Amino acid sequence: MEDCYKCGVPLGMGIHWTIGNEIQRCIWESPESMPEVDIQSGESFAYYCCEQHAMEATEEYLLQVGATAQWSDVRPIETCACCGRDFDTTKWHKVLVLYQERGSILINPEMIHIDYVARFCADCVPCS
Numbered sequence: 001m002e003d004c005y006k007c008g009v010p011l012g013m014g015i016h017w018t019i020g021n022e023i024q025r026c027i028w029e030s031p032e033s034m035p036e037v038d039i040q041s042g043e044s045f046a047y048y049c050c051e052q053h054a055m056e057a058t059e060e061y062l063l064q065v066g067a068t069a070q071w072s073d074v075r076p077i078e079t080c081a082c083c084g085r086d087f088d089t090t091k092w093h094k095v096l097v098l099y100q101e102r103g104s105i106l107i108n109p110e111m112i113h114i115d116y117v118a119r120f121c122a123d124c125v126p127c128s
Contacts (some may be wrong), residue, residue, distance in 0.1 A: 002105045005046045006053035011105060015112065017054035018099040019061070020044035026074055026089040035074055040092060047105055054098060058117055061096070070118050081118035094120045 002011050022042040026035035048054040062069055067081040077086050078093075087093060096117040101109040 002047045004049035004053060006048055006057060009049045011047060011049060013103050015100065015102050016105065016109075017048040017051055018044045018101055018105070018109075019046040019048075019054060019058060019117075020097050020099065022095045022097055023092055024095055025092050026076070028076055028090065035076075035089075037074065042097075044099075044105075051100070058096075058098060062118065067096075067118050067120070067124075070116070072116055072119065074116070078119045080121040080124050082120055082124035085121055087119075087121040089119070091122065093122060096120075 003009060004011060004016075020043055023040040025038050025040070027038055028035045046054075046057055048057060058069065062081070065082065070079065070081055072078060074089065076089055078089050079086050081096070096119075098115045098117050099111055100113040101111055103109040
């Protein structure tokens with residue numbers, strides 16, 4: 001069983017928040033449609049008992065790597081959270097994600113919600 005990385009409370013089977021990163025690219029059928037998101041790999045690296053702890057940790061992480069939160073939807077062109085350059089999301093790039101989940105962290109938790117905190121171009125990959 002995992003504990004909250006901020007306060008140490010055991011997380012159990014209830015709702016928790018997870019910070020992770022994914023390497024992904026977007027496949028667009030048209031600019032007006034939502035893309036298919038192709039995820040090459042993903043890694044969760046921190047778990048929290050509440051949204052407040054997850055948000056505090058996210059802000060601390062972004063400050064540490066010199067990035068800014070964007071909280072964007074998926075768009076064909078995004079701006080890198082570190083260098084500020086625009087990049088094509090059809091190319092592989094790294095994304096800092098915040099998941100709200102339920103159930104065991106170790107055995108396929110159920111995803112309730114996902115937020116894309118920040119996207120990084122191929123030259124800027126500061127996650128974990």
